[in-house]
Amino acid sequence: xxxxxxxxxxxxxxxxxxxxxxxxxxxxxxxxxxxxxxxxxxxxxxxxxxxxxxxxxxxxxxxxxxxxxxxxxxxxxxxxxxxxxxxxxxxxxxxx
Numbered sequence: 001x002x003x004x005x006x007x008x009x010x011x012x013x014x015x016x017x018x019x020x021x022x023x024x025x026x027x028x029x030x031x032x033x034x035x036x037x038x039x040x041x042x043x044x045x046x047x048x049x050x051x052x053x054x055x056x057x058x059x060x061x062x063x064x065x066x067x068x069x070x071x072x073x074x075x076x077x078x079x080x081x082x083x084x085x086x087x088x089x090x091x092x093x094x095x096x
Contacts, residue, residue: 009036009037010036010082014082014085014086015033017082017085017088018078018081018082018085021081021084021085022066022078022081027048027050027058028058028061028062030048031044031048031055031058031059031062032062032074032078034047034048035071035074035075036075036078041055041056041059059071059074062074
């Protein structure tokens with residue numbers, strides 16, 4: 001997907017809930033957003049104007065924090081957490 005074709009995957013309200021539930025630092029939040037847009041470590045480093053080892057350090061800390069092995073597991077963890085956030089906004093009759 002081209003840079004100009006990026007799609008908003010989560011609303012601002014959902015992202016706020018994710019940041020809170022996952023206890024993400026501002027930089028971790030940026031890195032997770034880039035991962036959700038299928039960016040490589042090199043692309044993330046360029047986009048955020050940080051060194052490649054810094055990106056990898058942030059990822060390693062996220063993997064350790066949530067007891068994950070790789071970015072695929074991180075993405076799944078983020079979406080499971082998003083599902084929990086979404087349940088907050090469902091009417092009681094739908095939250096089953």
